[in-house]
Amino acid sequence: MSTVAETSITLTPEHDARPGATVRSRLQDALPKLVLAPSFAATIVFVYGFILWTIYLSFTNSKTFPSYAITGPRAYQRLWRWTFESDPPSSWYTSITNMGIFGFLYISICLALGLFLAILLDQKIRGEGVLRPIYLYPMALSFIVTGVAWKWFLDPGLGLEQTLHQWGWTSFHFDWIKNKDFVIYTVVIAGVWQASGFIMAMFLAGLRGIDGEILKAAQIDGATTFQLYRRIVIPLLRPIFLSALIVLAHLAIKSYDLVVALTSGGPGGSAWLPSNFMYEYTFKRNEMAVGSASAVIMLMTITAIIVPYLYSELREKPR
């Protein structure tokens, strides 16, 4: 393209001066952007535009159908009031309390179990190639299948409880899935079952990436195995913790399907997460404005977690 001007008196223009060629080369220059444009435009319209639309709806009085007259932050005021309505609990109170319980337990158990299994698997285990896929396969299943399987497994009349009764442990009692105070913990069990193997794989990849020399040096210095992991290996895995945390937080806030399939919402909606609240209020209870407001709150929560993370990830590699 660029002809080097050897005389260096007249700078050769970047593009050929002929009019036809100019159009073509302009087109060539614009082509990459034109190729990217539809995807980018779709993102702007269907993601960011729609988010604004949802925010707008949350400030209206929309019930069954959208109405576009702004009526102020009434939906948010209601949610705010419901946030403190604990006796009897409002659906929103139940949803956010469940989110807290589920989010905390799901994330911490997945992290702990994932790290634990990864460390065990990293002890030069025979048959690692068989065990790893066994731990990981639930991630390939849909939440719906996971929910159906665990619903069966935890059903007091058919599953675990019945089996243990048949084996002679007749006092065993486990009806969490039908108990409104405990049903959210069954969602934790099924969620951990599904995602912990994947977290294990992330940690395992991290462990395999650690320089063996550092560990050898520490061992020569007389560090015990426990000290080695606590002081050296686990601190080195910090980036993996962060990534895993982001993945899990993201999965937790989006877990809608699991609650539906496993508990059908639980007795009296006692297993709802905010995502279920949003769906029910928007599509079933004809409270579109309230549903939209709850979606906005979910979005803000995720944004607060994800944006700093993405910002640092994208900045790390300046070009």
Next chain:
Amino acid sequence: MSAVATPARQSTGGISARTVNRIVIYGLLALFALFYLMPLFVMLVTSFKTMDEIQNGNMLALPQEPTFAPWIRAWSEVCSGLTCVGMKGYFWNSIKMVVPAVIISTLLGALNGYVLTKWRFRGATLVFGLMLFACFIPFQSVLLPMATILGSLGRFGVKLQNATGLTFGFGNPTVNLVFVHVVYGIGFTTLFFRNYYEAFPNELVKAAQIDGASFFQIFRRIMLPNSLPIIVVTVIYQFTNIWNDFLFASAYAGSGDVMPMTVALNNVVNTSTGVVEYNVNMAAAMIAALPTLLVYVLAGRYFVRGLMAGAVKG
């Protein structure tokens, strides 16, 4: 390798501490393997049992008289609500939705990744950042506007049909879902290809440019033939995600004979007319799980890589 070799210490009892250690480790690993396998195992054996055996037998026992009947019923007879036509129709609905959505989103992702790495322009990082963030939004925040838009597209389709006799796909739930999955999938596919092409030598692209190769020639002749691993990763990731999706499917194709597999399965399991046929439900769940499980068994390595790429950015 980071495995920390535990130094063998002779204990007084004769069995070395190391041996005890190994037994504990293998025991724990086996225990967890059981935990992960149990639900699948129960689902599988239940789907081959008769109802009699389920009610009177043990959940963990192998079927005494294995029968394929529940699978056949699940495939072609089981009731979802009041329609009793089996899962087969819904299975094909899912296939018809997944295949085009995966192909389109993967192709767009490849092109976007190519532009974002080899034809960088001012603001490319911002564009990518905006597309990337879109992967993480809770879809609840776009669910309602999309429903509204799809509704008006449907009405437009009716008008078109009155005028021309054809809807051109407007208002067709499968087309709608393909569209939705492409729109909300390109963030991830772009991410995959961008990260992959970032490591691809710029010199090759430059050399081809000097030789006069056009934008698309470079993409077709140089980038694509070298992209097989990331194509496999992306296809598997998208296939699994779209096949397993429930939220969009239930919002935009939540009833009638247009439901995809996940919605139909949920309806089947929650259909409470008559005796609940657990064996048939489990067979239906297995049918819904099989495609993604099969992909996992055949290409597990790529599956993990996809998940990792989705998790670890930059």
